[in-house]
Amino acid sequence: MDFFNTMGRTSCKKMVIINEPQVGLKGVIAINNNTLGPSVCSCKIYPYKSIDNAINDALQIASFNTCRAALTHTDVGGGSIILIGDPDTDKSEFYFRTVGIYIQQFKGDLYITAESGVTEQDMLYVKKETPYVLGLSEKYGGSGNRAKHTAQTVLQGMKAAAKERFGEASLKGKKISLQGLGYVGEALIRLLVDEGAILTVTDLDYDKIKQIQDINSSIKAVKPKEIYSVEADIFSPCAFSSLMTLDNAKELKASIIAGSANNVFENDEAENYIIDNGVLYIPGFVINAGDIIQVSNELKGMSEEKTDEEIKQIFYKTIKLIQKSKDSKKSVKYHALLEAKEYIDAISSVKMLR
Numbered sequence: 001m002d003f004f005n006t007m008g009r010t011s012c013k014k015m016v017i018i019n020e021p022q023v024g025l026k027g028v029i030a031i032n033n034n035t036l037g038p039s040v041c042s043c044k045i046y047p048y049k050s051i052d053n054a055i056n057d058a059l060q061i062a063s064f065n066t067c068r069a070a071l072t073h074t075d076v077g078g079g080s081i082i083l084i085g086d087p088d089t090d091k092s093e094f095y096f097r098t099v100g101i102y103i104q105q106f107k108g109d110l111y112i113t114a115e116s117g118v119t120e121q122d123m124l125y126v127k128k129e130t131p132y133v134l135g136l137s138e139k140y141g142g143s144g145n146r147a148k149h150t151a152q153t154v155l156q157g158m159k160a161a162a163k164e165r166f167g168e169a170s171l172k173g174k175k176i177s178l179q180g181l182g183y184v185g186e187a188l189i190r191l192l193v194d195e196g197a198i199l200t201v202t203d204l205d206y207d208k209i210k211q212i213q214d215i216n217s218s219i220k221a222v223k224p225k226e227i228y229s230v231e232a233d234i235f236s237p238c239a240f241s242s243l244m245t246l247d248n249a250k251e252l253k254a255s256i257i258a259g260s261a262n263n264v265f266e267n268d269e270a271e272n273y274i275i276d277n278g279v280l281y282i283p284g285f286v287i288n289a290g291d292i293i294q295v296s297n298e299l300k301g302m303s304e305e306k307t308d309e310e311i312k313q314i315f316y317k318t319i320k321l322i323q324k325s326k327d328s329k330k331s332v333k334y335h336a337l338l339e340a341k342e343y344i345d346a347i348s349s350v351k352m353l354r
Helices: 003-009 051-071 093-104 120-127 146-166 183-195 206-215 224-229 246-251 268-276 290-300 304-328 332-352
Strands: 014-020 025-033 039-046 077-084 110-114 175-179 198-202 234-237 256-258 280-282
Touching (some): 003 051, 025 039, 025 051, 025 093, 039 051, 051 077, 051 290, 110 120, 110 290, 146 183, 146 234, 146 256, 146 280, 146 290, 146 304, 175 183, 175 224, 183 206, 198 206, 198 224, 224 246, 280 304, 280 332, 290 304, 304 332
Parallel strands (some): 039 077, 039 110, 175 198, 175 234, 234 256, 256 280
Antiparallel strands (some): 014 025, 025 077
16 A cells, blocks of 8 residues: 555545554544644544555545544544454453553643444543544543434434425425444434334344334334335435445435435445436435544533534525535535635634744
């Protein structure tokens, strides 16, 4: 891998490779941009097949985190921490305390939050070595469950898309197919049940499906490969990124794609097919910023009420981006990336005056 070209594709400023054999720790820290403030790095552990795959994921996630922060005008930057390992067998107290030692070396330029495969207990081990940990529960001095706030912003984005496509923001009676029942997917389903939506869900883990159906017996479930062909108004991808192939895209029945997954498509061909066929695609990084809003306010000592107010603004932000897309005949994604870049450039110019 050509590291500099790979970093350049996502405008990543710094990348650190971690290798600590004595605790079995291997990973990547990527800081995409800290113009707006210290980088908030989501920490994920996954058994990647190669270091190249891990680096690509780290750089992509860090880039999305920068965009999410910029679009919501929060005072944090974007980064990511990717740990290469099995979350069921490779983790230990010493493993995560070593992660904390690496975080401490950045001296406040980087804060860590938990992501896929990483628990609050893991973060408490990190905090034994560094104070730069965000998103812990209230009893440990943090701002609480980030999945709840992420689901709330996704809901706001869905409502904005529904208003554009169906003429009203209500999701009552709307058929929604949801892929991925992790923390955010589960939280979103609870919100959608309250909204009166008609739900069909899928996940690789059958136990998660059963738990969801215990919430509401009317929720239907299908096999993972069948979720794309479900008759639905909205398809909500909340699983790992890049799952939709061109063949899947051709099966899709929904007229809106809006979920928490940052990047839905396996490649540009699949994405272009969706857009060319009139599906309204709202990228996840536009509407999944609830956790960024939350931890940014935690960092500044702001109240949850401020977080709730800013979450509601995602509806209007999405409406604005959809309108720009209609006016220009370019995608929502294009305008979101452009707006994020323009905001970062503007803040950079202001800071140069200091």
